[in-house]
Amino acid sequence: MTNTAISESLFREAKELIPGGVNSPVRAFKSVGLPPRIISSGKGARVTDADGNVFIDFVCSWGPLILGHAHPEVLAAISATMRHGTSFGAPTRLEIEMARTLTEMVDSIEMVRLVNSGTEATMSAIRLARGFTGRDLVVKFAGCYHGHNDGLLARAGSGAATFAIPDSMGVPARVVEQTVVFPFNDLEALDQFMEGQADRVAAVIVEPVAGNMGVVPPKAGFLEGLRSLCTRHGAVLIFDEVITGFRVAPGGAQELYGIKPDLTCLGKIIGGGLPLAAFGGARSIMEHLAPVGGVYQAGTLSGNPLAVSAGLTTLQILRRDNPYADLERKSSALAEGLRAICTEKGIPHTVHRVGSMLSLFFNPGPVTSYEDVMRSDREAFSRFFGKMLEQGIYLAPSAFEAWFVGAAHGDEEIAATLEAVRRSL
C-alpha cells in the first residue's frame, strides 16, 4: 500500500474550505470511491503526490500537457514574459502572434478571439451563432460536454426531439428550452428534426470526437452529415475542439476528418497548462463580435501574456517537432496492449482510440453513444483504477474520461503501464 497520510490530512483540510475539497468536481475521485492524492509536482510524464509517491500520469491536466509537465522551453517562455509584467488589459504582440498561429494551424479559422476557459469559448461561440443567425435553438448531443454554460447543462427531454431539461440544479427550465439534445452518432433523428424546425436552429455544437463520455469516435458519415445539414438549413456548425484541438492532429479533428466547421472552440493544449481558450472561424461570422458587431463578449484576462506565452510555445514546439507519428505509435501500442490483456483474461472490453486520446470501457461493445457507454461496468473500472493507482499509474478518476498520451510518455512508460494493467486485471 502506498503511504497516503499527508494527502488524506490535506484533503480533510481542503474539504473544510473548498466545496468537496476541489476546484473542479471530477478531481474529487468520487466516481472511483477513493480519496484523491494531493499533487505536489510534475515533470515530463510523471507527477508526485504530497506523500512522495510518483505516478506515470495519463490525466495530463485533462489534456493540456501534450508535451509533459514542466517542459523546460514552456517554463522559460513564461519566465521571460513575466519579467516584463504579467497583464496589461491592452493589445499585445503576443496575442497577434497567437492569433496568426491559430489561423495557420486551423484552416477554418480566419479570425479568432481568446478567452480564459473552454466554457467561455463555447458560451461565446453559441451567443455569436445566435447573433449571426438571429435564431435561438442550439442542438447538442448526449454525452458531449462543452463546459458549464447554463444552456448546455441540459439532457434530452422525454423524446429525443423534445426540448431539453436541466442537467444541473440552478439552471432554470426555460433556459434549456432553447437546447435540443440528440444521441451522438445519430443523424436520422436530427435530420427529421431539422426538416421541421430548421429555421429556428442557430447552431449545432459537437465534440467531433467525444471525449467526455470516454472516447467515442464519430461514425463514418456522422460529421459529414452534420456539415451538410447545417449548410442546408443555414445553421452554424460549431466544433468543440477543446480536447481534440492540436491533440488528434496539428489542425485538430477537422483536419483528421476533413470537415470544415463554421466556428471552432479551442482550449487545453492551446494554453500549455495555463488558463487560455479561444473560439474562431469565418471572418463573416467573427466580425459580428463587439466592438465591431453587436454580439457582446469580453474578458479582463483574455489573451493574458503569461498564458499566451505558455500556449504559443507549446504550439510552436508541436509545429517544430511534429510528435504526432510518435504519439500515434505509442498510443496504438497502449491501446493494442489493453485489448490483448483484456482478451487474454476474458474480460468484456471496448478500447477506443483517436490519436493520443483513448478510453478503456468494461463493456463488450459496440459503444457508439452515451446510452451504450452507460452500460459499462463502473464497479470494475473503480477497482481497476484503484489497483492502477497502487501501482503508480495515475488514470483519469472516471470511466467516462480520456487517457492522454503525451510526448513525454516513452516506450518505457507504455511498457510499465501495460505491466500494471496486467497485474491490475
Ligand code: KE4
Ligand atoms: P473548461 O471550462 O473546463 O476549460 O472547458 C470546458 C470543456 C469544453 N469542451 C470540452 C470538449 C471539454 O472537455 C471541456 C472540459 N473537460 C473537462 C473534462 N474532460 C475538464 C476537467 C474538469 O472539468 O475539471
